[in-house]
Amino acid sequence: MSSSTERRRSESANSRRTPTPPPVDDTPLAAFFAQFAAFSFNESQSSNKNFDRLVKVLKCDVEDAQRRIVVREGFKDALVQEFNTHFGTDGNDISNWQNLCRVLRIDPVPDSIEACRQRVWDTHVNLVDLVDSARTGKPVKLFASLGELTAYTLQQKPKKFFPKENAYQGGLLKELLREIINPYFGKRRNGSAKRKERKRKQKAARAAAAVDF
Numbered sequence: 055m056s057s058s059t060e061r062r063r064s065e066s067a068n069s070r071r072t073p074t075p076p077p078v079d080d081t082p083l084a085a086f087f088a089q090f091a092a093f094s095f096n097e098s099q100s101s102n103k104n105f106d107r108l109v110k111v112l113k114c115d116v117e118d119a120q121r122r123i124v125v126r127e128g129f130k131d132a133l134v135q136e137f138n139t140h141f142g143t144d145g146n147d148i149s150n151w152q153n154l155c156r157v158l159r160i161d162p163v164p165d166s167i168e169a170c171r172q173r174v175w176d177t178h179v180n181l182v183d184l185v186d187s188a189r190t191g192k193p194v195k196l197f198a199s200l201g202e203l204t205a206y207t208l209q210q211k212p213k214k215f216f217p218k219e220n221a222y223q224g225g226l227l228k229e230l231l232r233e234i235i236n237p238y239f240g241k242r243r244n245g246s247a248k249r250k251e252r253k254r255k256q257k258a259a260r261a262a263a264a265v266d267f
Contacts, residue, residue, distance in 0.1 A: 081189065082135035086128055100186050101136075105129050106212045130217040133185060134227065140188035143224020150226050157187065157194060174230070178203040181216035181230065 087095035087104060093111050095104055108129075109122065141157075142150035151170035155163045158177045164170045178197040187194040197203040207214050217223075218231060 081139055082132040083185075083189070086132035089128075098190055100214070101129075101133060101182055102210070102212050102214050130220055131222055133182070134217055134220045134222040136185050136188075137181070137227055138222065138224050140185065142226055145225035145229045147226075154226075157184065158196065159193070171229070180207055180214050182214040185216075 083101060083104075084095060084097070087093060087108065090108060090112065093108050096107075105126075108125065112121070112125065141154060144150055146167065148167045148170065151167055151174065152163050154174050155170055158174060158179060160173045160177065164173060178200055179194055180203060183194050186192075195206075197206060216231070223231070
């Protein structure tokens with residue numbers, strides 16, 4: 055047997071043992087939308103607008119309510135997995151927090167987890183926008199207050215809600231969602247708030263974090 059034949063057989067065997075790396079754009083959201091042959095995923099468009107178009111293409115909002123639920127749940131899973139892919143799941147990994155700091159344009163980037171947490175928590179950003187920015191490369195929009203973030207989230211058409219509870223949530227995402235849903239108005243926020251105002255803000259925050267596709 056010639057050496058070239060042996061080499062080809064060896065290369066063929068190695069190719070079967072070593073899986074081919076997935077394409078760069080084979081992310082959870084891209085894979086989710088790729089399931090639907092009649093739909094074309096627009097990578098430069100926001101995730102929620104892509105989903106809104108998908109529902110219209112499938113016509114499952116009117117003709118098949120149960121299918122809409124299944125599709126919606128699949129989208130929610132993919133959105134959370136997309137976050138995990140780009141930002142990680144371990145809330146005790148400083149590199150994950152520092153990456154968030156860089157994406158949120160926090161400068162200088164702190165050199166401790168606690169300092170990173172503090173700076174990220176004090177930054178107001180829509181989590182759907184955050185996920186989309188990793189795909190589109192566009193700078194994520196930052197807000198001066200939780201109230202401004204809530205207003206922005208509710209004004210979008212369709213609204214940019216992020217899944218509040220999901221089986222795929224890692225520790226990092228849970229920390230971010232907990233900070234949005236249950237904001238702390240004590241010393242860490244440099245002052246106290248009256249009980250009535252605190253409840254109003256908490257209610258608004260829950261509305262912003264809830265899911266209703």
